[in-house]
Structures are given as structure tokens and as C-alpha cells.
Amino acid sequence: MNDIDEGAGQAAGRSRSKRADARRNEETLLDAAAAAFVASGVEAPVRDIAARAGVGMGTIYRHFPTRADLIVAVYRHQIEACAEAGPALLATSATPHAALGRWVDLFVDFLVTKHGLAAVLQSDSPGFEALHASFLDRLLPVCGQLLDAAAESGEIRSDLKAYELMRGVGNLCIGAESDAKYDARRLVSLLIEGLRHPG
């Protein structure tokens, strides 16, 4: 988050830019967190991440006050890519419903490969609202656009809100990476299929 704020700060001309060691630590922390998330899931103990980065506990909390901030920072690029894929798919797919299906697949792939992310995405514990917000702020409009297009073309019922769809898809992905007998992609595609039929 803060790298960006810093940019904003400079743009505003105020800019007392961050100290070099701080910037370095933030970078290190991001790498360490990414590694820890892969190794132990997004719920990896804060101490582990700090240890990986070779910094103290205070440092991690200073840069990323909540776990959500850290998660958002680590996955920001991938979220961005997913968001950008929306319009692209809409333009290149045969029908809006097909585009929606493919976009959702993208989202599912993202979630399923991030150990525990889906679970935390739905968490209602305080401190994760930030995560909800960041992810949803970016993705919800994209999803809404796909949904609207599909509704307009008459392919699907139009009474489901983007929020509910995203939430449902996210939920279906929970635990998918650790249960060979459960194929989240399949359930999601069933859900998307169920969207058909304005009836």
C-alpha cells in the first residue's frame, strides 16, 4: 500500500520520501511474505515472516498494520491482472456468458493456488475488511460489467448482484487446494451454468 502512498505524497509535492532502509525492508518483507504464504498459507505466523525477512516484529507491523495489508500487497499484481482480463475476455469471447465463465475460471485459479486465501477472503473478523475492500473494489466492477453484458444479451437471469457471485465463487474455492476429492472449478462452472435461464 505504502509504496503507492509514497508516490501520491511526491505527487502532492509534500513528499518527505521514505528512508532507504525502510523501503528496502518493505521489499524484503514482501518477498518473505510471498515465500511464507507459499510454504504455510496466508495464515503463516507473523514471527515466521519476520524471521524469513530477518527483521523484528515491530518492522512488519509498521509496514503492514494488518495481515490483510500484507496479503493485498503481495497479490496486488495478480489481482490487477485478473481485473484487466475482464474487458479483454468480453471483447474476445463468443458470448458474454462465455466471457463470464472464463473470467471466473481465472479468478478461481488465482484463489485455489493461494493456500488459504479463499478462506480468509470471506473471514468476517475485523482487520480483514481491508482485504475484502481492496479485492472487491477492484474486481467487483469488472464482474459487474461481465454480468451486465450477459444479462443484456439475455443469456442469464439478471437478478444476481456481482457481490453475491464473487462471494459465492470465493466460498466454493475454500479448501479446494487440500482436498483431492473436491473440484472447486467444477462446482463453480455448475453455478455459472445455473445462472442461465432468466427463468
Next chain:
Amino acid sequence: MNDIDEGAGQAAGRSRSKRADARRNEETLLDAAAAAFVASGVEAPVRDIAARAGVGMGTIYRHFPTRADLIVAVYRHQIEACAEAGPALLATSATPHAALGRWVDLFVDFLVTKHGLAAVLQSDSPGFEALHASFLDRLLPVCGQLLDAAAESGEIRSDLKAYELMRGVGNLCIGAESDAKYDARRLVSLLIEGLRHPG
């Protein structure tokens, strides 16, 4: 609930039946747990439950070694009722698919009204396998029967296993009780709808 174990013991003739105070405590504990679950969700701290029951920590762990055991004991009757409703619905509904839909609704109502149960039902942490097992052992066959009936009647595709359906439905219920903007029942019905069409 445990009266059952005791019955088994007696049936085996071995039966050195449980001490009266132990039986009493178990009952008290069950009530306390139910109350705590309502108040703070199924993840209520063990200490709280013990305090509510007016017993020590040791007592709770002796009677219910894992949280899953406690949850199972508390909700056993409702699970049983849900299981028994399956065949009944199949007999009284217009079509197997309708029966499946209504049965799933029952299950969803159960999950959604138990704060946090759905979340814990999918947990892969050790100690919850017992919970998985207990719930699934009882409900999976019922769900499978409904699914088979609907498949046989040609109403739905037949390639989805009962396990995946139950898991998907359970996941869709996660967090539903604490988010007014999310209607799990709707998503689930969409999923069931998506089951139609053998294609």
C-alpha cells in the same frame, strides 16, 4: 447422546456404567456448549464453555477430547432429523430434483443458523476430521440417494458425486449469517439449478 455409548457398554455386558456426577456434567456441558455456540459461534473458547458449565478445563476435555466431538454431540439430533427428511422428501415431492432442492434447503437452513459451523465443517485442521466424518457418514448416503434418484429420472447430469455437492453447499453457507448482502440460499439454489441438463 452419550447415553448411547453407555447403552453399548451395557449391551456388551461389560458395563461399569458411568458415574452419576460424570453423567450430570456431560449433560451440563452439552447445554453450556449449545449456549456458548449461540452466543459466540462454534469456535467459542473452551474456557468460556467450561465456565458456563461451572466445571474445569479438564472435565470438558475428558468428555469431549476435541471440539469436533462437542459440536457433533450438540447438533446430533438436528443432523439426524435432516438425514431422515431425505427419504421423506423423495416420497412426497413432485420430482426427485425438487426433493433434492428441498432437502438441500433444509441443510442450508441448519448450517446458516449455526454461527460458524459451515466454516468449521470445511476446515482441514486435524481434529475436525471427526466432525467431517460424523456429519458426512450420516448425510452423504442420503444426499447420494437423492442425487441418484434425480439422475435416474433424467433430470440432472449424473457425474457429480454427493461429496462434492455437500461440500459445495457447505462452502456456500460460510459467513452467510453475518453478511446481510449475501444470500446463501440463493446461491445454493442456483447451483442446484445448474445441475439440471445432463449436457
Next chain:
DNA sequence: TAACGATACGGAGCAGTGTTCCGCTTTGCA
């Protein structure tokens, strides 16, 4: 009914986690 062994109880204590706080160090500027 008194005594005794089995059963069960209570809660202190350990371990693992998140989070805060503050004295010390490093940085960048004058």
C-alpha cells in the same frame, strides 16, 4: 456404615499465536 479403590474433577501451567511499546540505531540533512 465405614473404608477403600476407581473414577472424575479442577485449574495451574506450558506452548503457540497476535499485537503493542519503547529504548536503541540508522539515516539524511544542515
Next chain:
DNA sequence: TGCAAAGCGGAACACTGCTCCGTATCGTTA
């Protein structure tokens, strides 16, 4: 080079799950 300000580290606290064992209670037997 000196000195605030910015940043750092990690001890310490709070809260949780879970274990362990000395003590109390129960049920039985003499």
C-alpha cells in the same frame, strides 16, 4: 560532523488450546 527524525528490534503482554496430576467424589464391599 552533529543531531533530530525515522525506523528498528524484540521483550512483554494477552489470549488461546491442551496437558497433567494432586485432590475430591462416588460406588462398592466388608
